[in-house]
Amino acid sequence: MRTFQPKTLCLSAFVLFLLAATPAVAARPVTLVQVDQQELIDELRALQSQVKALKSRTNHGRKDQEMRSGLDSVNARLERLEKSIRSSRPLPPPDRRPSHVAVSPIPMDPPSFTALRRSVANGRFSSEKLFVLETAARSNFFEVEQVRVLLGDFFVSGDRLDALRVLWPSVLDRANGYRLIDSFTFESEKRTAQQILMG
Known part of the structure; x- marks a missing residue:
């Protein structure tokens, strides 16, 4: 029976998570939300750094080669997502004009x-x-x-x-x-x- 080392198991879980989550993030949003663009880019870069760090811990075995390929795919998706975020136009500033206030009728002066x-x-x-x-x-x-x-x-x-x-x-x-x-x-x-x- 095949067994996995803890390091391999951890890497597998992380790659599966990124592969599942990244398309959902990159897909066209159904609900618009307001986020800080630079903060999101910084988070993506942190993820890319983690992916590279995990990739550097793999060996040259067949199983690790599959892991490296998966990590490369995740990294490519993260890069495309960052590029998409960078090219996104910011939302217009909120309308701060006072809302219409109903005026009660007044009798003839x-x-x-x-x-x-x-x-x-x-x-x-x-x-x-x-x-x-x-x-x-x-x-x-x-x-x-x-x-x-x-x-x-x-x-x-x-x-x-x-x-x-x-x-x-x-x-x-x-x-x-x-x-x-x-x-x-x-x-x-x-x-x-x-x-x-x-x-």
């Missing part, structure tokens, strides 16, 4: 609100007043108190309900919507207003 009321007041007919509100509501937000003031600029209850329909989708503090019910006189109008607020 007082000067703009005053200008809006003036435009509503300049409307000769209810349709003109409502058109002004529709235009403003497309690109602005309102607080309940602002809506209550605007409703007061309409004298016909039906027009006030139409104004509420236009403005309500743009109201920010909807929890205070109940305050708008008092802008209407009759119970039927209040019920309609409640339905709008619940929509």
